Amino acid sequence: MNPTEWITRRGVLGATTALLAAPPMIETANAQSGFDWRRFRGQRIEVSLTQNPRSQILISNQREFEEMTGISVGAEAIPEQQHRQKFAIEFTSGRPSFDVVGISLHVSKLQIGRAKWCTDLTPMIQDASLTAPDFDFADYGQGIVEYARQADGRLDTLPEFTDYFIMYYNKELLAAKNLGVPRSFDEMVDSARKLTDPSRQIYGNVGRGLRNANVVLWTQFLLGTAQKDTLNAQRQLITDTPDAIEAGRIYQTLMRDCSPPGSVGFNWNECQTTFMQGRAAMWIDGVGFAAPLEDRTRSRVAGKVGYAVVPRGSASHHCCMFGTSFGIAEASQKKGPAWLYLQWASGKANQLRYLTGGAGSPARTSPYRNEEAIKASRFPRDFFDTLVESAAISRPGLPIILPVTEFRDTIGTALTNTIGGADVATELKRATDAFRPILEASERAA
Structure with a gap:
């Protein structure tokens, strides 16, 4: 990361x-x-x-x-x-x-x-x-x-x-469209659409699309719902609920409609490169990328990067x-x-x-x-x-469970499929059904 x-x-x-x-x-x-x-x-x-x-x-x-x-x-x-x-x-x-x-x-x-x-x-x-x-x-x-x-x-x-997950944004790109820093995910989606111009290879958003790596971006959106978590109080999996689907649809919209071609294969490194080249207006990811973004020998956006807390969701305001x-x-x-x-x-x-x-x-x-x-x-x-x-x-941006890698692989596959146009509710239901017995077996073995 x-x-x-x-x-x-x-x-x-x-x-x-x-x-x-x-x-x-x-x-x-x-x-x-x-x-x-x-x-x-x-x-x-x-x-x-x-x-x-x-x-x-x-x-x-x-x-x-x-x-x-x-x-x-x-x-x-x-x-x-x-x-x-x-x-x-x-x-x-x-x-x-x-x-x-x-x-x-x-x-x-x-x-x-x-x-x-x-x-x-x-x-x-x-x-x-x-x-x-x-x-x-x-x-x-x-x-x-x-x-x-x-x-x-x-x-x-x-x-x-x-x-912490924070929002990096390109000050010049937002200013060119007379847009402020989005305060909600709805505003972020709206701004990302306005900023996306494939003819210029400029996109409103860049984010993790690669299976496994992408789960933490989806959980960031989930933290903005009333549900917040991927497990309930009984440590049961709740990743196909209405709130989970809402988070998945935000993810799908930003990644499918407002991100560069090939985002399905993006991890943090590809996101960083895209943002450094000035081809993305907004990027939600971890705090450790300030150094390369501000490196004037390598980054085209050095001195033009804005930093902000992640936008709030429909019911809550938390960051991973x-x-x-x-x-x-x-x-x-x-x-x-x-x-x-x-x-x-x-x-x-x-x-x-x-x-x-x-x-x-x-x-x-x-x-x-x-x-x-x-x-x-x-x-x-x-x-x-x-x-x-x-x-x-x-x-916490991930559940504290033993099979966390399998969790990220399974849910991540569903999210990757949504970038290709698959139905969010169907994919999350399939992934939840697939991972639930893995989690239950892990909990019984504890």
Whole structure:
């Protein structure tokens, strides 16, 4: 989901030095707590991360942690799909090669939680001899902490990043038609129709049409209905209801009538390229694309991009929230050094680097209050305002279930078919009937 190819090592270093006045870390023992950053000096830990702009920031600044603690770090960043497969296989073996692992909560939270693959961090957070005096757990947003927490109360991963869906829009294209930023999905559809001009290869919308990837755009529209969710209180599937169909029809209209040819095969990368070329007026997707869009060496729309919260729906106003976090393998023999790494990796300095470097929305709240760093950033004020406003209306964009990939594949097939003209109600009914027994079997096995 992340534009990794646009964040080079030079770009990351530039963003984290020129734009950032990072708060210093405490390097000496605290007299009252007995905390010492160098307590585990001489040890080595292995870190397994998903390849994205944030992992590149951490790896680029890793020496900072090593010099502060005396702990050496072997870190690798692996593409998202391969990483999920790798850590699942290694955890299942009982002998993972890593001490620290980064996960996507919207995909792997329940899998890790039920198997108890990661250790509960709460005792470490509460241990003054292991936790730095300035760690400030209260600085994490309450929503992302609860998202990371397991149903049994364990906090087995530490929040790193919150990915909100926002609206990117081309200021010039909207202004040319004398259109304002749409405040509702109805307004968005109306504006997208007016902005679509195939003779000029200009389209009012671009969005994910590729099976599996497209589901999160449909759930964004579903969040605007009274239903909001894909499961009811009994954890039963409700993806063929009138509200689900309403969301599907918004999706179908925007993708079929207002988007470029070939959108049925678009994931975030194709959407990003289309928007960067100035061929789409509006794009709803995650927050991590500001950096490539504002890159004047690559993007034709740099300096012309507007940022806004997603429009409201017919009954509600929410945006999709996804998240990532760090865990410590329960099988690790180096939980102490690994916990120090987690404190550094998700500390205030790195979280501010994420924000000002355009790598996305940090899990902590303090970066949004750092006016000096925000003013020095190359991103406009409305980008930061949009992140704050989105946090206030965010809800999980995918159900917390084990077969989430199968869910996305099945519902995604239905949505892809609607772009080709298939009936929305028929497709969602067929997909719901196909996935319901898969979900029920998964729930019975829990």
